[in-house]
Amino acid sequence: MKIAALLTGRGNxxxxxxxxxxxxxxxxxxxxxxxxxxxNLITDFYVSSDDEKILKAxxxxxxxxxxxxxxxxxxxxxxVDAIRHALGVMKQDGxxxxxxxxxLANSGIVKTEWIEESITQLLKDEALSASVPxxxxxxxxxxxxxxxxxxxxxxxxxxxxxxxxxxxxxxxPMNFVLCHNFWTLNxxxxxYSSTEGQQPWTFMGSNIKPI
Numbered sequence: 001m002k003i004a005a006l007l008t009g010r011g012n013x014x015x016x017x018x019x020x021x022x023x024x025x026x027x028x029x030x031x032x033x034x035x036x037x038x039x040n041l042i043t044d045f046y047v048s049s050d051d052e053k054i055l056k057a058x059x060x061x062x063x064x065x066x067x068x069x070x071x072x073x074x075x076x077x078x079x080v081d082a083i084r085h086a087l088g089v090m091k092q093d094g095x096x097x098x099x100x101x102x103x104l105a106n107s108g109i110v111k112t113e114w115i116e117e118s119i120t121q122l123l124k125d126e127a128l129s130a131s132v133p134x135x136x137x138x139x140x141x142x143x144x145x146x147x148x149x150x151x152x153x154x155x156x157x158x159x160x161x162x163x164x165x166x167x168x169x170x171x172x173p174m175n176f177v178l179c180h181n182f183w184t185l186n187x188x189x190x191x192y193s194s195t196e197g198q199q200p201w202t203f204m205g206s207n208i209k210p211i
Contacts, residue, residue: 003119004044004097005036006086007058009105010073011051019105020053029054029105032182033061035112036103041119044095047105048086049073054105064093080203083191099123100185107181114211118184121209129189129197129205133179138169140177176210 009019009029020027036042047058048066050073055065066089072082083102090096099122101115118131143165146154166172183204185191190205197205 031108035110134176134210
């Protein structure tokens with residue numbers, strides 16, 4: 001199994017230079033970059049960005065630069081398109097990973113052992129499409145959340161008529177949210193699959209394992 005890491009970040013952000021802001025004397029992206037760099041299971045390291053500061057900081061961590069096209073670096077651009085572009089560049093280099101660890105440059109809370117666990121899950125079960133960190137989040141459960149109606153009043157997201165939904169969060173089905181610090185993809189079952197994955201991050205596939 002060929003395993004590669006892809007650090008992603010763009011320069012056009014509301015908070016200027018957020019991916020390289022100093023945190024304890026290091027640019028923010030240093031922390032996810034080095035968490036992957038010290039994982040012995042990963043052999044190839046790339047960074048995708050339109051921003052030279054990001055590319056330089058990641059290069060200093062041992063990542064090979066991929067200059068992201070402007071059209072893939074706009075605020076409305078989709079992450080999946082940047083990933084596909086990066087994989088195309090990797091292929092030109094002769095690097096065709098089976099597993100891709102996608103790191104988000106703006107998240108400094110990443111541990112090497114988390115990355116190793118996610119990779120190990122995919123190696124043990126080839127039916128999985130992805131392995132991602134999650135948080136158990138019951139306060140903002142979908143059953144407790146509201147949407148805004150056209151008349152300006154709040155309403156439920158679901159039709160609960162005929163049902164009795166407990167106001168106690170501990171009575172509700174477990175609700176998980178993705179941490180979005182990194183995603184580990186089994187590419188044949190996710191991005192390269194002919195079957196569409198779960199919305200909205202369809203590139204993760206349909207068999208996503210939490211860590």
